[in-house]
Amino acid sequence: MSFLSSFCSCESVGSLNVTLAAYSSAVATFYEGRGGGCGFGNQNDIAQPPFSSKIAAGNRALFKQGKGCGNCYAVLCSANVYGACSGSPVTITITDECPNACNNDPVHFDFSSTAFGYLAKAGQADVLRKLGRINVYYQRVPCNYGNQKIAFKVDPGSNRYYLSAAIEYVNGDGDVASAEIQPAGSRQWFPMQQVFGATYKYNIPTGTNGPFSIRLTQAESRRSLVAPNAIPANWKPGSRYISSVNF
Structure with missing residues (x-):
């Protein structure tokens, strides 16, 4: 499967020395996660495994009129830019649409509050959330829910x-x-x-x-x-x- 983007950079994003050769840039905000735009249910449903709140709403570039529902992305933010960022990729699933102002950006992820916190270093989740809006890097990756069946x-x-x-x-x-x-x-x-x-x-x-x-x-x-x-x-x-x- 050809999930990788063509964006190329050799920038290190922190102590993990993750390079950005396969990543593209986007904007990320956060909200209280839900799955309404895809039909996956309410916040309680999304909080349960295997989603475990590692989800995001996407603007039109990601939501794709609903055809992007269920797509998975590895997303990270740079510790060189935001001190609270871990630089470690977090894999999320698109479960909803982020309309209106989210489409002012070419690519916009609106994370659940929980997923947004996973971008941070240990103990720094609230520091990162206080920023509200950050620049991130992302790439499409295969979804893997382990032994979970459809x-x-x-x-x-x-x-x-x-x-x-x-x-x-x-x-x-x-x-x-x-x-x-x-x-x-x-x-x-x-x-x-x-x-x-x-x-x-x-x-x-x-x-x-x-x-x-x-x-x-x-x-x-x-x-x-x-x-x-x-x-x-x-x-x-x-x-x-x-x-x-x-x-």
Whole structure:
């Protein structure tokens, strides 16, 4: 996967001697993290593993009209510029959109307060937060949630004729370029439509039943995988179902 940018610098960013050969520059601020723009849930949801609040909202360059939901980035700030910075990269996931003023910058990360603190040296998180807005360096990296499998969080507004679900914890590219659904007893795959962010829907024809298998395709690598019987026949609105697969 070609996640690396073309920006090149050999500047050291602190005692860890991390060079910036693969990094591009951006701006970072912070807020109370949430996943609304992608459908990943509220602040409590995002605080749980595997996100563990290591998340950020992105401006249009990162959010990509929702197609950037789930992308992972390694981000750091320079101890040579801000004394509180560790110079160590922190890997975050895009879970929301930062609109309006964030688009005054070419690339803008709006971190959760927790993630912003991870950019700092030990004991210096509040010092860094008091700056409010800092310059950072970033690069796209593969997502790696360890043994976590892809989850499908069914929207509370779903019903027996309408199934909508957010697709979470995707390894590799992290994003979803397309989603398809296969009902029980069918050999045909039906396209799901993006509602917003990483949330996709399927209008369920009368007489169509689960369990439903889901086929996902990623944007950059174009890899696909099938989550068999990912959503059970007795699925319920508002429930989260953990599949048996990940990229």
